[in-house]
Amino acid sequence: MPPILHSVDPFIGTAATDLPPARGLAATWWWPKPQVGNTHPGATSPLGMVSACAYSGAYPTGYGRYTKNTEGVPEEMFDRLQASGFTHFQQSGTGAIRKYYNYVRVTPMVQPLDALGESWPLGEEVAQAGYYAATLDTGVRCELTVGAKVAVHRYTFPEHNNARVVVDLSCGGLGIELGRTVPVRAQVESMGHGRAQGTVVMEGVPLSVYVEVDSPGWRQMLWYDRRLIDGGTRLDFDSIRHTTLRPFGMLFMGPTEPGQAVEVRLGFSLRGCDQARQNLERECGSGRPAFDAVRARTRVRWGEHLDRVEVEGGTPARRTVLATALYHSLVKPCFGDDESPFWPTPGPFAFDVCTMWDIYKTQLPLLAAIVPDRAEDLLESLIRVCEEEGNFPIGYRMARGADRFFRQASALVHTALADAHALGRAGLDWNWALVHMVGDLRRMYGEDFFENGVVHPITHTLDLAYAHHCTAQVARALNDRSLADDLEERGHQWRNAFDPDTGLLRDSEFYEGGKWNYSFRLLHDMAARIALAGGDKAFVDKLDQFFGFGAAPVRQPGRRPQPAEMMAGYALNRFEGLNNEPDMEAPWAYHYAGRPDRTAQIVQAALTWQFGTGPGGLPGNDDSGGLSSWYVWASLGLFPIAGQNLFLINAPAFSRAVLRAGGNEFVIETSGHRETPIGVEGLDHDPPPQYVQEASLNGEPLHATHLSADTVHRGGLLHLRLGPEPSAWGRGIRPPSLSDPGTSSEVAR
Template sequence: MVSACAYSGAYPTGYGRYAKNTEGVPEEMFDRLQASGFTHFQQSGTGAIRKYYNYARVTPMVQPLDDLGQSWLLEDERAEAGYYAANLDTGVRCEITVGEKVAVHRYTFPDNDSARVVIDLSCGGLAIDLGRTVPLRAQVESMGYGHGQATVVMEGVPLSVHIEVDAPGWRQMLWYDRRLIPGGTRLDFDSIRHTTLRPFGMLFMGPARAGQTVEVRLGFSLRGCDQARANLEREASGGFEAVRARTRARWRDHLGRVQVDGGTPARRTVMATALYHSLIKPCIADDESPFWPSGGPWAFDICTMWDIYKTQLPLLSAIAPDRAGDVLESLIRVCEEEGNFPIGYRMARGADRFFRQASALAHTALADAHALRRPGIDWTWALVHMVDDLRRLYGEDFWEHGVVHPITHTLDLAYAHHCTAKVARALNDHRLADDLERRSRDWINAFDPATGLLRDSEFYEGGKWNYSFRLLHDMAARIGLAGGDAGFIAKLDTFFGYGAEPVIQPGRAPSPVEMATGYALNRFEGLNNEPDMEAPWAYHYAGRPDRTAEVVHAALTWQFGTGPGGLPGNDDSGGLSSWYVWASLGLFPVAGQNLFLVNAPAFEHARLRVEGGEFVIETSGHRETPIGVDGLGHHPAPQYVQSATLNGRPLHTTHLTAADVHHGGRLHVRLGPEPSTWGHGSRPPSLSHPHP
């Protein structure tokens, strides 16, 4: 539930140097890496979603309280899963670790007569226009002897924190508007707004010897200070090093669920980092929902389903099925409480529906979970909400007319009807399933038969070319609409730029004319755009998996690196990193269809720890390829699947069922330097051709 990081106030997550930006290279807010303290609860790699948390800023200081909010240079940074450390140029060494619901800070001070640790409970959001989050109400209480507690209501959520500070002999005081309140034990604020907000919080102050450490332990809860204290008592026993060790062990277990052999050091580093990013979000807080009183999981930081439903949720389902089930259980409860499945869901009252992005995406994950017979979900109750959600917002027009604009929502809703029909039929409601299946065929209304592409419409972060290669539930009919395999492949080749000149990338502050010229190329944008993440695998459905291999290889080789900026766009809560994990393994999940597509793996050997034991992906004929140009200036060439076996039997199709992967087994892929005919005569299943 809890994260912690250095806080600069910059975009995108409160850490870094950049101003808010959506196109081109971002502008810098400042020219150095700096921090005004260390905050809690951050988004992970998201775009301009307006709210970014960064609550309860903790600042170690050797300056007076008037300097609170000033930023200091960050030096000698070190980061690993569950641990962050850096030096401030004031001479303070700063270390942070987290548990499930706690954060523990350790500060090592230089010699100083009046050192202090300041906790700013008014902090929230970013230091950019429209980026600040202001508490609606707050109560802060100093409980004496290194103890305190507070509740701040942020966006309708009562976030409580219990504070313990080990600083023997230091004074403890409340403060308001950078002024100490000697002897004060409680602060109460109501009806705070931007124009009336003045910073407030708690301070611990005293002399420090060189090398003296002060430990700050924070327990958080969304159900009051008593539960925050209980969380701290349960998780923070043993102090900083004990919390760090337990968290490191949990991360080692989760990251160990995908193991790869071979690969260059850079490729292995990117793979491990991508897996780590894939497992940070969504946040799951057991027994912490502030909106319903019962126990069970409460998942937040689903920012957004549009970003994670294709890649990240299938990854969680494969290697962390208990947590994937918790996400789905929480989504069903959100729908029950708030009336719809959210597209985005933050730690805030009210689901972010993100109307423009997409419609009815939770249905894909639910359909996959049902096909895998996931326990712990009342499927009769889930089906009630799946059906009801189909008729909300754009779904009402789709129900009446079989088409809706923005036209991409027609595809979303048709696909969601298909996913819901599968669950309904499995529950023996055949009348409902027949009706849903009939409506699922209305995807065809989104396409222009004259072009084989989507009809003209408004599009969210893309155009009709980006969205025209979605992996629909009836790809056979969709390819037929584009003129058959040859016509469809020709359009895909145009989209991916085969035979075209390289595209010049936009720089800092690109002009509207420059951006419009780029969009007019109707080209693949390179995975920074969610609609493009599945497009390379559309070749599979036209019998050209060799083309998929080329595009995916190019993306893995040229678009990811080991340094800052090593991603080709926003990570979007781990959605992009999950794409990298799957692509490196030579698999791609088709969300909602209980299906994996097979491609050339980037590693010689890989193992996934799944419910059924291990799913092993091994290769013969594999050749190591670097990221980017190698030291000799060579451009690494792709490898192609020549043949494959599953559990020792020939695999003539280019796909597996999800059950094949989740139950464990062995996929052997023979690779070669030239395209083969493997997969040219087979197709993954489609609604009109279910058994290729």
């Protein structure tokens, strides 16, 4: 197994942020959004359909102790870590997603059925990639593993005359206000010999499960409203409402010897119980028990995926954070091949795209590099969603209806499609994709943009102008020049979003953040954008103000921050330190003004002070892996510019790294690299940054601060000589812009 697999810690991000007080530049950044990673430590498979974890009902994954919060440090729902059983399908790192899953709760019990739903203290937790274990204070040791479409539980009971495994098909959602998900229809069937099956329709999706329990000599029964139905073999429910729901499910019951293990195997499908059974047979095989075999195969899959990024050097803490960030980047989206409940044909079906706003800048380019086939499958699935439902979703859940999150952003899928086309991904029907790209530009806020050239919230003007530019690149490559010219002309309308008197966005409403957070987006014409701000110096001065150069340290919001405290923080107009999505790409804006040294200072400060080991090691919501993907790219010294077939270069955090993009290896090696610890290792000062002094690509001098994505994906050797002082490297040749594409041949490498 690759060494990086052994460094993964799935507990990172599961608790409220608990990082050492930052020093230097990072101490001036202000975090208004929730200070908690919102990840879970449950068993997952790389980009698999199923996850499994202990269930307490807490926000937002069902695991843990916290209630819902939108700012500051989260409050606790419970004063202990506890669980009422183990559920399936969890979010990862999201905030107010309003879709919480946690379906099919399995509870090992030594109490009567009346106790179902109670929570018991949870201890002795262990979490690894593909495996989770804990002990309930009832004395039952609980182990979970998953495959792509299956989950396998193993419960080791104490001696008991009447042990039980209870499967609750009515469970869904969280224990917070308005957090419950209730099935509208359901069917459960006991098939004898330790087998049962059922289907629940949740938010328009029929989720089916086929269950096998290794419990020779045990009785099995259906139950309803915590009462056994002796002799009954089938339950059917129609028109369930919150007011009429009574819990229901299946139960397996019998005596246990000390240390006796009972295995529960669950196959899932969105296309009926027969397919759920086939999925179980395919992944668990005919051998019984199956737990160890499924766990081993999933661990191998994790090793194969994590091995696509390899690093040398780094402190143990830095390596743990990187390994876990890569792991979190590969938990979502969920793929259920041949499982779409909305169209009958085979092919990829992806859900838990939560949301494009969170992942399009960082995670989608990472998936395109290290799992290109899955990245292509995601785009095919999103094209099919657009075909079936009429729009590209901003967010897409396991629910009927594209959950657009339209207030967040507009037309973000276009960036990933433009990148995929530039990389020559031949598996998509590009003429058909272009039809949907063009059509989607006129939907939602796009209609006003088409009519007026500007739309509020003003950030949607930037989104739509950029999407027009991305679509124009695809149209031009497909030789539709008239369409490309028209789209590109509308792409120039990003200018309408800016106030030339301030060089910032116009006053408007903003989704999380303010105009300073969104004013430093990396547009397709950064040369013109910098000129609009008054030139390099004026632009850099504004960036310096935004990033807090020369500013005093600030205090972060605590629990229940008062409105006056929050207003004062927002008035700083300050970088929100990766606690907010719009800021993720802003450090690299300096590259376009010839100041990559500033980027180096900011990125190193973030890598040093904003990430750590332990449950509190993330500065904010991981957002389905979007934040973790930022960490991976920043550690490698590369940053993707979504939609532009472009990477920007910065000083890496490791002395050497290998990115296995498809079948090729892109190596980033350094000379003069200095190992630096991170804050959780007891730093009492802000370590000085490292700067690129000179660079070469495949042995040839590289004077530009950028590479084409094609270059990275083809593989090669990027050598960076680092030093303790800023240099002239990168000050002359800027990354390409639409109005100034650059003259260096290095742009096209």
